[in-house]
Amino acid sequence: MKNFLIPTTLKEDTISAVKSAVHQAKETPCEIILMMAAETPDSFSSSQFLREMRVGLTTSQQEVLETCRYIVDHTANCKIKIHNQYGLSSPIFKHIIDTFSVKLVILTPSYKQETKRIHQYAVQLVGNQRCPILHLGTEQFKEDFNKALYIENASANMHVKDIQQFLSNNFSFEIVSQTSKNEDNYEAMAPYLNEAITKYDIDLLVETRKGEKIKFKKNKKENINDKLGLPVLSLYEELV
Template sequence: MKNILIPTHLSPDTEIAVRTAICSASGTGTEIMLLLTADAPTSESASALLRSMRHELTASQLSVLDDCRDVARKSGFSLKFHTQYSLSGPLLRNLLQAMETGLVIIPASYANSTQSTHTSCVKWLSLSKLPILQLSETATPELRKALLIENGLGQLPVHELQLQINRKLPIQIVSQANISSEEQSLRQLLSETIDLRDIDVLIHTRRTEKTGRRKNDAAFPESFGLSVLSVYENAI
């Protein structure tokens, strides 16, 4: 198990993400990395830049950070905090590599943020090959049962996928549905199943090809208000 990255702007639900990370990280030696992204301030001179780049966390952010550290310390995990000014796609890729990231957990407030630094960070993360767990606002730290949402052909068989996921997360796939057609007629069935079988995370696979459809595919699972685990599918 490699390290877990949590991009955040230190809103209260970061703590949930940290707890989820602790639940997921079964083995030892896993580090949890909080990544605070911010815009680089525009300034004329190097010294002005350095001056304005000082860590200026607000009181609430500091308390969230402290809480997270408490939670991590109690469970015996090391928590690192990293502030990144101005991010780009290649930079993020190198960062993920340097941190030996194996899983990305995105808190709900971060995913729903409209700030350009946050949205572009989420976008670049989705281009990587890592599994991404996007938490919902009502998420509990412990995720157990998953519903696999297939979207079309060329899909991994469910046993393969289960194998891959268990390397990262203790999640059991209990149901699967194909949404390649007739999304609307399935919606009701899906919500029924989610209620009936206590499903708390949806799984869907993604590919890095930048096809136009990808956005819609991702939007469908998110519309159920559950956490969504997005797994990179390397289909050649």
């Protein structure tokens, strides 16, 4: 079974995330977990605690949820589950990954732009997990990814053949080009990236990552995913 975790506030692009999960599952049985995180109510009274935990959905959120359910209900091999999570920590998040046997986390652009601390914390916790992360692009949504550009992190010392072997075992993407990572001088590498993307009809970027210390910054640093608008599959280095 191939299970997917989608942290969400039920914005419109959650529908794209669910469609992507359904496509990635192929014909394999899967469960799609929509995780809605919220701060733990600060109350000594049990009755007040329970009252504050009851958070209703807006009309637009309800419509998104119903659309997601409709998509999954009409996909024979998939099921959907809503997981409400109050409070987060590294052990709690790891427990969620392990309990639901998550094989891929899908992050939407809207979720990464959320301003509440609990959602920013969730994004950083995702990055420290060993399972792959699919960052959806900001451009027009595309369900099927075929040709990938591998952005090599020089410090990782990983061969492209090892990355391709992992992709072949777990996904249906093929690496058709590669380049070195240089986020400090993106303007210099941008022409080469755009040329490769156009020449090879690339629709996905692949990168590796390491666990990082969690920090909250007022100004978020743009990554290649934000600048190019393409989806990015991020692989934990030790997993590969």
